[in-house]
Amino acid sequence: MDENRENRFMKYLRKDRLPHIFCAGCGNGIVMNTFFNGMEMAEVDFEKVVMVSGIGCSSRIPGYVKCDSLHTTHGRPISFATGIKLANPENEVVVFTGDGDAAAIGGNHLIHGARRNINITVICINNSIYGMTGGQISPTSPKGSYGSTAPYGALERPFKLSEMVKAAGATYVARWTTAQPVQLSNAIKKALKNKGFSFIEVMSQCPTYFGRKNKMRSPIEMLKWMKEESIVKRRADKLSAEELEGKIIVGEFQNKEEPEFSDKVCQLLEAQCTTGKPSSTRSAFEGD
Amino acid sequence: MTSEDYFIQGNEACARGAIKANCRFFAGYPITPSTEIAEDMAVFLPREGGTFVQMEDEISTLGAVIGAVWAGMKGMTATSGPGFSLMQEHIGYAVMTETPLVIVNMQRGSPSTGQPTMASQGDMMQARWGSQGDYEIIALSPSSVQECFDFTVEAFNLAEKYRVPVMVMSDENVGHMREKITIPEKVEVKARSMPEEGPDTYLPYRADPDGTSPMPALGDGYKIHITGLTHDERGYPDASNPQAHSKLVKRLCNKIRHHTNEISRIKTENVEDAEIIIISYGAPSRSALKAVRTARDQGLNVGFIKIDVVWPFPEEMIQKAAGNAQRVIVVEMNLGQIFYEVQRVLPEVKVELAPKIGGEMHLPEEILKQINSTKD
Amino acid sequence: MRKEVRIAGFGGQGIILAGIVIGKAAALYDGLQAVQTQSYGPEARGGASRTELVISDEEIDYPKVQHPDIFVAMSHEALLAYLEGLKTGGILIIDPDLVMEDEISSFITEHNIQVYHAPATRTADEKVGLRIVANIVMIGAITGFTGIISEEAARKAIAASVPPGTEDKNLSAFEAGMELSREEV
Numbered sequence: 001m002d003e004n005r006e007n008r009f010m011k012y013l014r015k016d017r018l019p020h021i022f023c024a025g026c027g028n029g030i031v032m033n034t035f036f037n038g039m040e041m042a043e044v045d046f047e048k049v050v051m052v053s054g055i056g057c058s059s060r061i062p063g064y065v066k067c068d069s070l071h072t073t074h075g076r077p078i079s080f081a082t083g084i085k086l087a088n089p090e091n092e093v094v095v096f097t098g099d100g101d102a103a104a105i106g107g108n109h110l111i112h113g114a115r116r117n118i119n120i121t122v123i124c125i126n127n128s129i130y131g132m133t134g135g136q137i138s139p140t141s142p143k144g145s146y147g148s149t150a151p152y153g154a155l156e157r158p159f160k161l162s163e164m165v166k167a168a169g170a171t172y173v174a175r176w177t178t179a180q181p182v183q184l185s186n187a188i189k190k191a192l193k194n195k196g197f198s199f200i201e202v203m204s205q206c207p208t209y210f211g212r213k214n215k216m217r218s219p220i221e222m223l224k225w226m227k228e229e230s231i232v233k234r235r236a237d238k239l240s241a242e243e244l245e246g247k248i249i250v251g252e253f254q255n256k257e258e259p260e261f262s263d264k265v266c267q268l269l270e271a272q273c274t275t276g277k278p279s280s281t282r283s284a285f286e287g288d
Numbered sequence: 289m290t291s292e293d294y295f296i297q298g299n300e301a302c303a304r305g306a307i308k309a310n311c312r313f314f315a316g317y318p319i320t321p322s323t324e325i326a327e328d329m330a331v332f333l334p335r336e337g338g339t340f341v342q343m344e345d346e347i348s349t350l351g352a353v354i355g356a357v358w359a360g361m362k363g364m365t366a367t368s369g370p371g372f373s374l375m376q377e378h379i380g381y382a383v384m385t386e387t388p389l390v391i392v393n394m395q396r397g398s399p400s401t402g403q404p405t406m407a408s409q410g411d412m413m414q415a416r417w418g419s420q421g422d423y424e425i426i427a428l429s430p431s432s433v434q435e436c437f438d439f440t441v442e443a444f445n446l447a448e449k450y451r452v453p454v455m456v457m458s459d460e461n462v463g464h465m466r467e468k469i470t471i472p473e474k475v476e477v478k479a480r481s482m483p484e485e486g487p488d489t490y491l492p493y494r495a496d497p498d499g500t501s502p503m504p505a506l507g508d509g510y511k512i513h514i515t516g517l518t519h520d521e522r523g524y525p526d527a528s529n530p531q532a533h534s535k536l537v538k539r540l541c542n543k544i545r546h547h548t549n550e551i552s553r554i555k556t557e558n559v560e561d562a563e564i565i566i567i568s569y570g571a572p573s574r575s576a577l578k579a580v581r582t583a584r585d586q587g588l589n590v591g592f593i594k595i596d597v598v599w600p601f602p603e604e605m606i607q608k609a610a611g612n613a614q615r616v617i618v619v620e621m622n623l624g625q626i627f628y629e630v631q632r633v634l635p636e637v638k639v640e641l642a643p644k645i646g647g648e649m650h651l652p653e654e655i656l657k658q659i660n661s662t663k664d
Numbered sequence: 665m666r667k668e669v670r671i672a673g674f675g676g677q678g679i680i681l682a683g684i685v686i687g688k689a690a691a692l693y694d695g696l697q698a699v700q701t702q703s704y705g706p707e708a709r710g711g712a713s714r715t716e717l718v719i720s721d722e723e724i725d726y727p728k729v730q731h732p733d734i735f736v737a738m739s740h741e742a743l744l745a746y747l748e749g750l751k752t753g754g755i756l757i758i759d760p761d762l763v764m765e766d767e768i769s770s771f772i773t774e775h776n777i778q779v780y781h782a783p784a785t786r787t788a789d790e791k792v793g794l795r796i797v798a799n800i801v802m803i804g805a806i807t808g809f810t811g812i813i814s815e816e817a818a819r820k821a822i823a824a825s826v827p828p829g830t831e832d833k834n835l836s837a838f839e840a841g842m843e844l845s846r847e848e849v
Contacts, residue, residue: 070515072354076351079347083313083341083357083363088360273335
């Protein structure tokens with residue numbers, strides 16, 4: 001490949017792990033691009049970035065990024081991230097997760113992370129389906145949508161993730177789609193800069209499973225659908241539930257300052273520590 | 289160097305041992321009968337500059353501990369049966385990623401919520417086999433408050449040496465009983481070793497076929513990838529490669545199995561010419577010891593083996609100490625768990641079980657009665 | 665010398681603390697071995713409460729109490745529940761205001777039990793002015809009647825176990841309990 005034409009974010013990737021496993025047309029690539037863009041805009045020190053993920057297609061992203069990364073268990077990355085942040089608040093902890101990971105099996109960890117307002121950024125790529133296991137419906141699948149475990153259409157009501165995480169106490173929450181990369185990059189920038197629990201919900205396309213099972217075969221078709229159905233929060237706030245049926249509400253749901261959890265822990269240690277060493281970062285390497 | 293004496297519970301002793309062993313991170317979730325460990329850590333850790341966090345469940349306590357360990361701290365959690373069941377998922381993750389950490393399990397009557405305020409040794413096999421797949425862990429079984437302290441310190445050192453989760457498998461009896469313990473000002477602490485190589489040449493999972501490797505902390509510039517998937521020496525997923533899987537999992541097992549005689553430990557009393565040998569571990573070993581001493585006073589030739597480190601199972605040590613006995617009686621607070629291990633390693637010996645469930649320790653006379661019985 | 669002690673009453677009387685103090689006195693200040701255990705139900709308040717001690721000058725193998733040499737009953741319910749276990753020739757200490765002694769008189773005679781009376785709750789109320797130190801009064805009575813721990817060790821253990829600032833009140837409760845033993849003997 002011509003060096004000059006290489007993607008400008010290639011420097012952040014583990015080139016020895018490419019090619020990646022994502023399907024053609026998957027939204028994960030757009031999310032990675034917007035993440036690096038937002039990260040640069042936020043002037044985050046890439047050397048301090050620790051990525052944590054659970055299980056699923058979106059959770060494979062950290063494995064391709066040339067930073068410290070933990071690919072953990074299904075639904076639990078926020079619990080690992082909590083330990084990483086508390087043990088060394090210098091770490092810039094970013095969690096990549098999906099709708100199955102964060103909303104189903106990891107729902108409890110998600111709301112408690114938000115409740116603690118711990119300074120981590122959670123990027124939840126919501127494609128409304130389980131991709132890695134072959135197209136089963138998830139807690140965010142729209143009512144009536146099809147999946148291999150909903151051959152007659154989903155009967156359950158979907159979670160509104162951003163609204164839920166806001167209610168749980170997150171201090172920055174935004175939802176955008178992969179069809180709005182500029183807004184998404186800006187939201188990621190704000191999320192990374194926010195000192196507290198930040199949640200970015202990216203509505204994304206899974207042409208392989210969601211598209212195929214729901215009669216939107218091409219990624220372009222899906223992107224178009226997301227763009228057309230998107231309605232910004234300011235406008236959505238004025239509309240009735242009936243008018244919002246089937247719409248994707250995009251925009252910022254929360255952006256406020258609140259005391260942050262790892263800060264509070266550090267303050268407690270400053271106040272209580274009797275050994276003169278209120279930080280135990282890297283203490284495992286100390287011995288006799 | 290000065291030491292101090294205390295009259296405290298086994299649970300408190302575990303907490304004190306952890307702090308002496310340089311544990312600076314504890315994530316907990318309240319559960320009887322181990323809660324006092326979390327409560328003590330909440331009081332004492334901040335004074336040492338360490339972090340305590342109460343999580344939303346036992347799955348996340350172990351997740352948080354694993355995260356903190358990779359971030360450069362020594363970490364522990366404590367629980368009992370129901371919480372231990374929830375932790376199995378992350379025990380497997382810690383085994384696969386070679387994360388050193390300590391889990392205290394104050395066993396209670398089970399299955400399910402069972403008997404929260406009563407004791408058992410019903411989780412011994414779960415400690416060994418509870419998470420999916422082939423793996424090895426280390427488990428110690430304290431029988432006194434002093435051993436709660438000593439074994440917890442030892443657990444941290446073993447965890448670092450072998451990069452494996454180490455379990456302190458005690459029970460409600462020991463967790464809640466108070467005894468005098470002596471806490472030395474300093475204990476032997478094994479520091480985690482940093483890789484000698486720099487980030488350019490270091491491979492996080494390159495090790496001898498039965499060894500492990502040094503681990504840096506996140507943020508040290510090594511930019512490592514850690515995954516529960518089958519991985520190669522770089523830590524990269526290689527999950528569909530039969531050779532990679534076989535090599536990795538065999539190493540994870542062999543780094544413990546091949547060092548059983550260095551890790552495991554039994555204590556023996558009068559086993560050389562004993563006709564009957566009693567084998568026990570944890571709290572009921574104290575009932576057994578009393579029974580053995582009484583039997584000897586009655587003129588019986590009875591020996592005693594206490595297993596301090598139950599996993600990896602001290603196969604050769606047991607064979608050496610009990611191989612010549614006519615009868616071996618395994619005393620444990622369950623319906624037979626370690627009994628089957630003893631039976632397996634002593635095929636030539638008549639091995640009997642002295643089980644007890646219900647929440648109370650064996651009465652010494654119950655064991656004595658079995659010693660005196662000549663049933664075959 | 666292995667001695668077994670059982671103290672029982674109802675929740676809120678400070679039964680467990682009494683056991684801890686005696687164990688601490690024996691183990692930390694009298695140079696003996698001691699194990700303290702307890703039993704409790706799921707209730708956080710009220711209900712029955714029981715603590716047990718094994719005290720010995722040798723290593724304690726079996727840590728539980730089977731046949732106490734000394735039984736201290738601070739409620740009638742506890743007295744009836746645990747009296748059976750008391751060793752023949754053992755010592756029974758009761759708070760006469762809280763138990764009906766005549767109900768157990770035949771057991772006392774048959775088993776040659778030495779009975780001592782320590783109205784700990786009333787004494788705490790009247791002599792110290794604090795009903796909640798009844799357990800410490802009882803420690804004084806146990807120390808005086810049985811000599812299972814030394815007076816000096818008991819005082820040190822009390823001072824080390826009670827909330828800071830309450831040492832004097834608690835030590836005077838202990839002296840009041842010792843006084844009860846002198847009165848009876």
